[in-house]
Amino acid sequence: MNRKYFDYLEQTAPEAAAILESRSFRSLLHYPRHIYTNTYDHSVRVAVCMAWLAARSGADPNSAVKVGLLHDLCFVDYTRKNDHPGLYCFYHPEEAAANAMREFGLTRKEARAIRAHMFPLSVHLPSSKLAFRLLLADKAVALYEVLLGVHFLRNRVSHFAARRIIHTR
Numbered sequence: 001m002n003r004k005y006f007d008y009l010e011q012t013a014p015e016a017a018a019i020l021e022s023r024s025f026r027s028l029l030h031y032p033r034h035i036y037t038n039t040y041d042h043s044v045r046v047a048v049c050m051a052w053l054a055a056r057s058g059a060d061p062n063s064a065v066k067v068g069l070l071h072d073l074c075f076v077d078y079t080r081k082n083d084h085p086g087l088y089c090f091y092h093p094e095e096a097a098a099n100a101m102r103e104f105g106l107t108r109k110e111a112r113a114i115r116a117h118m119f120p121l122s123v124h125l126p127s128s129k130l131a132f133r134l135l136l137a138d139k140a141v142a143l144y145e146v147l148l149g150v151h152f153l154r155n156r157v158s159h160f161a162a163r164r165i166i167h168t169r
């Protein structure tokens with residue numbers, strides 16, 4: 001991922017540097033997300049989006065970037081068979097909020113925003129502007145990643161098909 005995104009986050013929110021450098025956040029590099037990306041890159045994208053939205057609405061940039069970075073801090077690989085009870089889409093906001101609270105500390109508003117980021121799949125309603133922005137940023141980034149993932153898979157398939165045609169001629 002481009003260095004300019006990290007610089008932007010660290011300039012916007014001084015707390016971002018400690019999160020980005022932490023071992024637990026860096027471990028998200030090993031958890032796949034949305035076909036071709038990983039949870040680390042996804043969270044950085046959501047945080048950049050949150051920083052941008054906060055700058056345009058006069059909201060607290062620290063809180064915005066923090067929930068963006070930590071909203072998926074759940075250490076389960078949902079693409080592999082695992083013995084975690086329940087469905088990932090339902091339990092990961094709760095676990096992310098608990099993990100983020102334990103390691104980095106969250107305000108009640110930040111914890112609620114993280115718990116509600118999968119609405120309407122979560123039982124928690126987005127109850128603040130911060131929560132609505134997180135919901136919006138997460139959905140927009142997820143859509144972008146899925147579309148890029150489909151594009152990536154289509155290129156791989158056409159590349160593979162082209163090689164097969166060349167080899168069978």
Ligand SMILES: [Fe+2]
Pocket residue numbers: 071072092093117118
């Ligand atoms: Fe999520």
Ligand SMILES: [Fe+2]
Pocket residue numbers: 042046071072138
């Ligand atoms: Fe997410």
